[in-house]
Amino acid sequence: MSDSIKHECGIALIRLRKPFQHYLDKYKTPTYGLSKLYLMMEKQVNRGQDGAGVANIKINVKPGHRYISRYRSVEPQAVADIFGKINKKFAKAQKLAKSVKRETGIDAIHDADWWQENVAFTGEVLLGHLRYGTHGQNEIENCHPMLRQNNWRSRNLVMAGNFNMTNVDDLFDKLVSLGQHPKEKVDTVTVMEKIGHFLDEENQRQFGKYKDQYENPELSDIIAQEIDLKRVLERSCKDFDGGYAMVGMTGYGASFVARDPAGIRPAFYYVDEEVAVVASEKQAIKTSFNCAYDQIKEITPGHALIIDIEGNVNEVPFIDRLEQKSCSFERIYFSRGSDPDIYHERKKLGQLLIPQILEEVHHDLKNTVFSYIPNTAETAFLGMIDGLEDHLAKERKNAIMEGILFEQELEELLTFRPRVEKLISKDVKVRTFITSDAQRDDMVAHVYDTTYEVINKEVDSVVIIDDSIVRGTTLEKSILKLLDKLSPKKIVIVSSAPQIRYPDCYGIDMSKMKEFVAFRAALALLKERGLENILDEVNLRCLNALENGTASEENFVKAIYAPFTDEEISNKIAEIVRPKGLKAELSIVYQTVANLNVACPDHLGDWYFTGNFPTPGGNQVVNKSFVNFMKGIEVRAY
Numbered sequence: 001m002s003d004s005i006k007h008e009c010g011i012a013l014i015r016l017r018k019p020f021q022h023y024l025d026k027y028k029t030p031t032y033g034l035s036k037l038y039l040m041m042e043k044q045v046n047r048g049q050d051g052a053g054v055a056n057i058k059i060n061v062k063p064g065h066r067y068i069s070r071y072r073s074v075e076p077q078a079v080a081d082i083f084g085k086i087n088k089k090f091a092k093a094q095k096l097a098k099s100v101k102r103e104t105g106i107d108a109i110h111d112a113d114w115w116q117e118n119v120a121f122t123g124e125v126l127l128g129h130l131r132y133g134t135h136g137q138n139e140i141e142n143c144h145p146m147l148r149q150n151n152w153r154s155r156n157l158v159m160a161g162n163f164n165m166t167n168v169d170d171l172f173d174k175l176v177s178l179g180q181h182p183k184e185k186v187d188t189v190t191v192m193e194k195i196g197h198f199l200d201e202e203n204q205r206q207f208g209k210y211k212d213q214y215e216n217p218e219l220s221d222i223i224a225q226e227i228d229l230k231r232v233l234e235r236s237c238k239d240f241d242g243g244y245a246m247v248g249m250t251g252y253g254a255s256f257v258a259r260d261p262a263g264i265r266p267a268f269y270y271v272d273e274e275v276a277v278v279a280s281e282k283q284a285i286k287t288s289f290n291c292a293y294d295q296i297k298e299i300t301p302g303h304a305l306i307i308d309i310e311g312n313v314n315e316v317p318f319i320d321r322l323e324q325k326s327c328s329f330e331r332i333y334f335s336r337g338s339d340p341d342i343y344h345e346r347k348k349l350g351q352l353l354i355p356q357i358l359e360e361v362h363h364d365l366k367n368t369v370f371s372y373i374p375n376t377a378e379t380a381f382l383g384m385i386d387g388l389e390d391h392l393a394k395e396r397k398n399a400i401m402e403g404i405l406f407e408q409e410l411e412e413l414l415t416f417r418p419r420v421e422k423l424i425s426k427d428v429k430v431r432t433f434i435t436s437d438a439q440r441d442d443m444v445a446h447v448y449d450t451t452y453e454v455i456n457k458e459v460d461s462v463v464i465i466d467d468s469i470v471r472g473t474t475l476e477k478s479i480l481k482l483l484d485k486l487s488p489k490k491i492v493i494v495s496s497a498p499q500i501r502y503p504d505c506y507g508i509d510m511s512k513m514k515e516f517v518a519f520r521a522a523l524a525l526l527k528e529r530g531l532e533n534i535l536d537e538v539n540l541r542c543l544n545a546l547e548n549g550t551a552s553e554e555n556f557v558k559a560i561y562a563p564f565t566d567e568e569i570s571n572k573i574a575e576i577v578r579p580k581g582l583k584a585e586l587s588i589v590y591q592t593v594a595n596l597n598v599a600c601p602d603h604l605g606d607w608y609f610t611g612n613f614p615t616p617g618g619n620q621v622v623n624k625s626f627v628n629f630m631k632g633i634e635v636r637a638y
Helices: 020-027 032-042 078-104 112-118 168-177 187-210 216-226 229-236 282-289 328-334 340-351 354-360 375-402 407-415 437-445 473-484 517-528 533-548 566-577 593-599 616-631
Strands: 010-016 051-057 068-073 125-131 146-148 157-165 242-250 255-259 268-271 275-279 303-307 313-317 368-372 424-426 448-450 461-466 490-495 585-590
Touching (some): 010 157, 010 242, 010 255, 020 032, 032 078, 032 125, 032 275, 068 078, 125 157, 146 187, 187 216, 187 229, 187 242, 268 282, 275 282, 328 340, 354 490, 354 585, 368 375, 424 473, 473 490, 517 566
Parallel strands (some): 368 461
Antiparallel strands (some): 010 125, 051 068, 051 125, 157 242
16 A cells, blocks of 8 residues: 555454364374464464464363463564464473473373473463554553453453454543553553453352352352353443454453444454354465355354353354444455455456546557556456456447458457556565655655666556555655656556545544545645635534534534545645656546445445444544644544
8 A cells, every 4th residue: 555554453263172182182283273373363464563462271270270371572573473482382391291201101292181281372262463553652561462360260351352442531431430440541451451340240240149059169160150251241342432353261261252333343253163263354264274265254243252161152242233334444455355255346446447547548548558556456456457358348349340340450459458567566675764854755765666668658658556545645755756757648546445534443543634635635625715714614513512522423524525526636636746846647546435335345334435434433533633633733533
């Protein structure tokens, strides 16, 4: 993507549904679950590269033995770093097991009880998380899984998630009203503490119910069997406003994955006799367990997948559903394009742009070269080429139907193919860490290599498709200058996503209005046309709503864009990103929202394009974000 925006976090949960000895006997290794978790995490590294974490719970170990293990890392290759450390533990354990056999005759290497009593990360419940920070420093304390510890096994809670809450302040205040003293006002802490509070209450409820019937050691096991995680989630999540797929593991071995009521954040699961697994993307499950795609299910919005202490799996509702608005950016950009549904959707996005592209190049395909940047835009590019081929097929049919052609014309018509070239490629060896701004801009321009001598100078147009254009800075500082060196007559930059106009508050780090080039274009148009009073009117409405507590009811910022067509905004964006001295003509073409919904019919979450937020908190955030812009305050609006 030309102006990199933050990815989503990735989750991976594995529950081994048979005794640990089964996997030791069948797969001849104590690391079956860990190997699968590693693969699931590596297949989701695209979702988060700021850090990673792994946690593991053993279900039936005796008191006196550690039953919760956790590693986290913020190293550049965080997943490899974590599993490298875990592998060292197992290498040492292998040596120890051999010495045990020599000294005692006990075959420790093939004994599940020995592994679980002596080696960390040999539990039946495994949780992995990949972090892409949208808030806070890139420090290990900010990496999931988070751990809430207690000497009562059933009060321990390990949590990780792909989520952002819009109402962190309210959630913090509710924790305080419950008598807690949260250490930070961030959604990760508030979410875990709120769920943890009601897990404590559920423990206490079960304790009160059975305390007169059982002695304490036995009572602990009874409580673990009877805890109602559905009830815990119903009570703790009712105030959450945001997009989330939250994973929790309890100390006694039950686990859950809760998905937000609008289905904003993705969560998929697969169950067979040996495992129950959950991940943010289907492809991670498909690759790791070699199952059929139709065996992978989506967790229903507003539902939780609960895996009890026995390994039984149930999908249960815990909160009232909202209209489903699954994030469309998952399909355009975040998720791996090897998922067959996503692959076809991205191709469709490219195909649907053909009428706009043809208009920009005046239907002169003979003198037009097509390309793409970055690599994530390749699938949309393939769809664009398919669309061109379809267009040419219709042109051939029409020409033949309309009358007899000369042999030369017919030959040209039948043999013509769209001109496709790799015009720009990224040189991954060039790093842009120079501290001086002037030097950095120069370095940015050299991160990309250009293919010369494939453009007919001053004659050809070049069409470059990107998956989205958010800020426009990379276009201005680098891409357009490089393309202009090829001396095309015209440059057409095509975005397979619509114009990003509004903040996102459900997972992506897009919260400051002035970062969006579409917003800057609207401001410029308002100024040009003497409509700057609209800014003051919107600001006043936002301020009044925030003061009166009604800011969650309506998105007032829509009025900023209302006077202009999509094309007017796109044309102004082209003026804004045009570098000084650019010789070629320049056009910017964005996908339409209508075509986006055609391409991705099951993912209609388009609030960053339309301003139609799926939860009340979204309206609150966009209105506050605009007020921050007007005040010149550069902070997150949630």
